[in-house]
Amino acid sequence: MILRGVVRNLRLGVKDILLHKTRSLLTTLGVVFGVGSVIAMLAVGEGASQDALAEIRKVGSNNIIIQAQKDIDDESSGRQRTRMSIYGLKYEDEARIREMGSAIRRTVPVRLMRRDARVGDRKLELRVVGTVQGWFDLVPRRIVAGRVLRTSDTEQNARVCVLTETGARRLLAGAHILGEKILISRQYFEVVGIVESGTGGRNIAVPDEEVDAYIPMSTQLQLFGEVNARITSGSFEIEKVELHQILVEIDGDELVEPMAKAIEAMLRAFHTRKDYKMNVPLALLRQAEKTKRTFNIVLGSIAGISLLVGGIGIMNIMLASVTERTREIGVRRAIGARRGQIILQFLIETMVLAGSGGLVGVGVGMLIPALITRFSGMPTVVPLYSLFLSFGISVAIGLVFGIYPAVRAARLDPIVALRHE
């Protein structure tokens, strides 16, 4: 019985809206934008978290990456032709971190150089990553061919290298890859394996790059030493860096941030300059949460105000409609409609009106995040549930703001209503 009443009143509500298209549209504008803002809000939040998660997945949420960094003071003072800079992480830093307790599962030292690699007459600039076998545990990438570095490689100062897929393709062009000897700075290395290429991170220091060559760090030190010389635009730069990166794997998500703090405190104590940078991927999630919160406040306020204004607008138009249709209400009551049936009728009409605004709002809501992404580059993802949720909110607005007009309609004295002109 109630269902039939609902369906019937729904139909009448839709009819009424189609009868007054412009009026209905204007009335529901607040709800339209309110609903749109709710969806946009959730889309920005979802986009930020998904983006952060995707980034973190590249690195591993339990990892901390400490990077050597030339500090700014050092950079600006160097106007002379030749500079020697000594900075970065020390072997002792790694040792100290390793000894910080059971929360540290392992550490991986990384030394970086840029060198040309040659095979026959092919030449390619590589990032040569001197590291240990543990790298491949902390930066797990699919093994395309062969193997990764082994502990024995480090022990024997083996002249082996692992290439990334992209590097291998460019340098070797598909010719018998494994076992091929490549020349890196006049030193021969045997290609023992190929791993999937890294893609790099946007907001995060991802350890691997697209064109990397991984060699044992012991071999690297033996062949190239700690000093890196480099000629750039006429000036001669010499760098002495022990470690460019230390990758730290922490035992458990909840320990990542406290341990990052502890490591940073330790580094601060031992370094006179801030020549390192902490990268805590998990902190990205926190950053995403912050972005989300900011947007929630802004868009949430817009949504709240729009919905409130929209609700009041709808209530206003429904009150006008009740007045306009006083006689109709009188007739319905005279025929035998109970007060509850009049309330139901007006409530549903209000909900249909608000819900139609909600439908338009859902469209607007799918558009706003697209515009945000387009103009600010912020990633947005419209979650499916947000469409239903915000539509539900619009109907609920109709319900809440429809109560007063509906009760007013039901309270009318049938005789007075019938006499109404």
Add this chain to the structure above:
Amino acid sequence: MTGAGQPGFAGAVIRLEDMAKTYRIGEVDVHALRRVSLTIERGGFWAILGPSGSGKSTLMNLIGCLDRPTSGRYWLDGANVEDLEDDELSAYRLRHLGFVFQSFNLIPQLTVRENIELPMYYRGTPPAESVKRAEHLAELVGLSDRLAHRPVELSGGQCQRVAIARALANDPPVILADEPTGNLDSRTGEQIMEMLCGLHREGRTLILVTHESRVAGYAEKRLWLKDGAVERIEGGAA
């Protein structure tokens, strides 16, 4: 239905006892109706006459359970109704009474079919049955071909015929008509009166308010009101 609670009035469908309605406007009491007692037998046909402001509509509204008396008692179909809750009064109107108004009072945004179906909808009649009955009633008032029309597309006489069909939707024993021909020309008015007389011949109780003695001439009994009191009743003892 035989008025078991009221043994003395087995044949009465409407029984008023000392019904009074007083409106208080500022300091002044307006006595719209003064202690009217009245018994209307089942199947009767009454016309209520009187000068403007004599209380005809007030009486009709009380009989129609749209209004509550200031004092007095009222039995409708054997049940005492003056103390009923609003919802119960609605139920009485829905089942026992059919209204025909001077200004038709069709709902403009509904089609003829929907207008006729309205009382059945409020009663919860199954849709299939309601559709069938609406078509039957439309045929009865000669508007089968107008079911999909809206009231604005109909003439006054046609509107009143729809209103009669609507009044009959729930097959009520009593039809109340407040100046049903007041907005119609005399020829159309006569057609409407013929239709109403037909309802009376079917055995329904018919009470109508009118100014026109020609219309009142159709009735079995005529009741004159003056200043809110019964002046006289013509056509047999009440």
